[in-house]
Amino acid sequence: MCGITGWVSFDRDLRAEAAAVDAMTETMACRGPDDRGTWIEGPAALGHRRLAIIDLPGGRQPMTARTPDGTVALVYSGEAYNFTELRRELIGRGHRFTTDSDTEVVLRAYLEWGEELAERLNGMYAFALWDGRRDALVMVRDRMGIKPFSYYPTPDGVLFGSEPKAILANPLARARVGIDGLRELFAMVKTPGHAVWDGMYEVEPGTVLTVDRQGLRRRVYWRLETRPHPDDRATTIATVRTLLDDIVRRQLVADVPRCTLLSGGLDSSAMTALAARQLGEHGERVRSFAVDFAGQADNFVADELRATPDTPFVHDVARASGTDHQDIVLDAQALADPGVRAEVIRARDLPMGFGDMDASLLLLFRAIREHSTVALSGESADEVFGGYLQFFDEEVRGADTFPWLVRFGRHFGDDTGILSPALTRALNLGAYIADGYRTAVAGIPRLDGESDLEYRMRQICHLHLTRFVRLLLDRKDRASMAVGLEVRVPFCDHRLVEYVYNAPWSLKSFDGREKSLLREATADLIPQSVYDRVKSPYPSTQDPAYAVVLQKHVKDLLAAPSHPVFDLVDRERVHQAAHRDTPRITQPSRRGLERTLDLALWLDLYKPEISLT
Known part of the structure; x- marks a missing residue:
């Protein structure tokens, strides 16, 4: 896992711009604490920061291959889980390898198959190749968008990076956010390709972008397609289990310590149990980690989203699977710490508004990084199998x-509601969301004979898999890579996604519950308590002390009335929330406080130019 960046400028020799390339590369140091490298040749410059996972001494980047017609250079972030098979095939085709890394497999695969190598990869990846044989930059992103990848067209080429901060470090990039960027920031809809910053875009999942002297060309090599599902229930359950066994086995491959993220829900419990069984075959014991909050047992109150606390179920799984388990317990002061908030915003490059759930995720990952370099996560199982309560909400x-x-x-x-009236009017979020929704559902095909309910559920599943999950994947990648931890997401394997997406809703919910297929496919692995547990999302602290600390920090902010955040938020509403009696702090009020503090820190750290026109 790594951080990549680069610059292509067809009108200049970038050897004179080494300092700028170095600056772009260094912004990725958190993603790659183990090594750094840059490569510049004529109009192309590539930068890389490395987190060593496979072939620790042999996977240095940028990696190059010299051919009779020119040099091909690669910067690569991610993992190709089928690199062993690809390596074997490439050797059969005459390629010779000097390392054991999956990076060299990707480079050699490009030499053999060109841009079509993308269709052959199974994994999570974002990579760029400079092909000196034809003076072209080729950028490729994985099918589900697990690894982030941004680019910024320039008059004579392009800038790119794993994260916006790498691009913004180049003097050609302008740190400006216009009205559409603000809409994307507040709407929570994840428009494909939108990067919030003006002039910047995301390489869309399942896409190859090629930049040469003629401009930019886009090729979609994968999209979520609608197909008939011929398998019956028993066959479907068996196929899901076979896929999961293969996926977890592949994703446990690493030359560094591994662990699992365990929440006590069905997704992470099934994944942890599979990992424990597979590692146990080799005499290894899996490590597992869970987040918890000081006083959570005393403060927990069941609500519509969370009927039960996580910890009892976490411990049931740890005992049943024999994991080496550790709870990471966080208190209100840590969750509300301004330094942690600043780290979250630097990691995300944006004030995304997830509040204590962002802070706890970063602190969890930091604690895990002291023991492990790779963690397996249950992320995206809800989107794949239909796990959220909204799937069942009329x-x-x-x-x-x-x-x-x-x-x-x-x-x-x-x-x-915390935003200023002027900004609220300018955003017109209702119309923005409505337009985005119409565009999103317009391209979802309907099978012949599909009932209205089945088609509606197909739409809901499709929207979660192509929009909502990308918010969560980006959040998890940024928080983990901010501390140099690689998080793998087995449930995002495209083979599983394709197969389960096309199973009809009646099959996904055959017992009237969420994630019926996953539950039955792993029933032999998980404790009865987890089998019976109702879906509970990522935890949020209920400690009243957290709101008290938020109010104190916002009061400090109110003491600086000239702060630019008050151009975006309504000062009077912020004042009311900051002075409300703690027992009367509602979820909207707490989120408003968090959003205000996030916006203020983002303005301080990035000093973006904000335009409402």
């Missing part, structure tokens, strides 16, 4: 909008 099924927004609004309220 109001959601009938709503003409993104499904998650209905339940989020019901439970959390509208944290945009």
Whole structure:
């Protein structure tokens, strides 16, 4: 796992711009603490920061291959889980390898198959190749968008990076956010390709972008396709289990310590149990980690989203699977620490508004990094198997909008209520969300004979797999890579995604519950308590002390009335929330406080130019 960046400028020799390339590369130091490298040749410059996972001494980058017609250079972030098979095939085709790394496999695969190598990869990746044989830059992103990848077209080429911060370090890039960027920031809809920053875009998942002197060309090599599902229930359950066994086995491959993220839910419990069984075959014991909050047992109150605390279920799984388990317990002061908040914003490059859930994720990952370099996560199983409560909500099924927004609004309220009236009017979020929703559902095919309910559930599943999950994947990647931890997501394997997506809803929920297929496919592995547990999302602290600390920090901010954050938020509403009695702090008020503090720190750290026109 690594951080990549680069610059292509067809009108200049970038050897004179080495300092700028170095600056771009160094912004990725958190993603790659183990090594750094740059490569410059004529119009192309590549930078790399490395987190060593496979072939620790042999996988240095940028990696080059010299051919009679020119040099091909690669910077690569991610993992190709089928690199062993590809390496074997390439050797059969006459290629000779000097390392054991998957990076060299990707480079040699490009030499053999060109841009079509993308279709052959199984994994999570974002990589760029400078092909000196034809003076072209080829950028490739994995099918589900697990690894982030941004680019910024320039008059004579392009800038790119794993994260926006690498691009913004180049003097050609302008740190500006316009009205559409702000809409994307507050709408929680994840428009494909949108990067919030003006002039910047994301390489879309499943896409190859090629930049040469003629301009930029885009080729989609994978998209979520609708197909008939011929298998019966028993066959489907067996196929899911076979796929999961193969996926977890592949994703446990590493030359560094591994672990699992364990929440006590069905997803992480099944994955941990599979990992424990497979490592146990080799005499190894899997490590597992869970997040918890000081006083959570005393403060926990069941609500619509979370009926039970995680910890008892976590411990059931740890005992059943024999994991070497550790709870990471966080208190209110740590969650609200301004230094942690600043780290989260630097990691995300944006104030995304997940509050204590972002802070706890970063602190969890930092603690894990003291013991492990690779962690397996249950992320995306809810999107794949239909695990969220909104899948079963009649109001959601009938709503003409993104499904998650209905339940989020019901439970959390509208944290945009803290925004200034002028900004609220300029954003016109209702119209932005409605336009995005119409565009998103317009391209979802319907099978012949598919009932109205089945088609509606197909739409809901498709929206979660192509929009919502990308918010969560980006969040997890940024928080983990901020501390140099590689998080792998087995449930994002495209073979599993394709197969389960096309299973009809009646099969996905055959017992009237969420994630029926996953539950039955792993029933022999998980404790009965987890088998019976109702879905509970990532935990959030209920400690009243957390809101008290938030209020104190916001009061400090209010003491600086000239702060630019008050151009974006309504000072009077912020004042009311900061002085409300703690027992009366509602979820919308708490989220408004968090959003205000996030925006203020982002403005301080990035000093973006904000335009409302």
